Amino acid sequence: MKAKRVFFLLFLFLLFMFGYSWQVYRAFPKRERLLSDKAYQGKLVFQKYHCIACHQLYGLGGFMGPDLTNVISRSGEAYVKTILQYGTARMPRLGLTQEEIEAVVAFLKAVDSSGRFPLKKDEYKIQWYGDYYLHY
Numbered sequence: 001m002k003a004k005r006v007f008f009l010l011f012l013f014l015l016f017m018f019g020y021s022w023q024v025y026r027a028f029p030k031r032e033r034l035l036s037d038k039a040y041q042g043k044l045v046f047q048k049y050h051c052i053a054c055h056q057l058y059g060l061g062g063f064m065g066p067d068l069t070n071v072i073s074r075s076g077e078a079y080v081k082t083i084l085q086y087g088t089a090r091m092p093r094l095g096l097t098q099e100e101i102e103a104v105v106a107f108l109k110a111v112d113s114s115g116r117f118p119l120k121k122d123e124y125k126i127q128w129y130g131d132y133y134l135h136y
């Protein structure tokens with residue numbers, strides 16, 4: 001084969017390779033934030049005050065206080081706000097501002113709507129390959 005033809009083929013190949021790479025790069029799914037701005041602020045508040053040191057989300061965290069995954073639907077917004085504002089005998093009053101309380105409640109609402117924890121035995125079915133179906 002003539003050298004000219006080889007270079008032409010090589011050129012075509014490179015063109016295809018870059019075109020294809022560009023296409024793959026473009027098709028990459030965008031990372032979208034799942035939380036609203038307010039809920040995201042609440043997540044930062046949750047981190048700032050180390051809520052996870054005593055509480056769990058989806059069963060993960062410290063074990064001094066209860067799991068907070070579904071605290072909003074379990075006990076309601078007003079209850080959560082009151083606890084955050086005044087503390088209890090066992091939970092310290094952390095001194096959150098009203099704005100921080102609103103934000104953290106928005107975050108807990110978002111967590112609450114993301115699923116349930118813990119699931120009861122009849123709410124899920126484990127498949128032979130280890131995955132599970134939810135039906136609640």
Ligand code: HEC
Pocket residue numbers: 045046049050051052053054055064065066067068071075080083084088089090091092094104
């Ligand atoms: C030092 C440990 C500690 C920290 C830090 C802490 N909590 Fe608590 N929290 C507790 C304990 C203990 C309880 C249980 C209180 C009781 O039963 O009197 C509790 C209770 C609660 C409850 C009520 C839960 C229920 O199911 O009744 C909510 C909501 C809550 N905390 C939210 C938060 C948030 C949000 C933060 C972070 C801003 C936070 N807590 C930080 C220890 C903590």
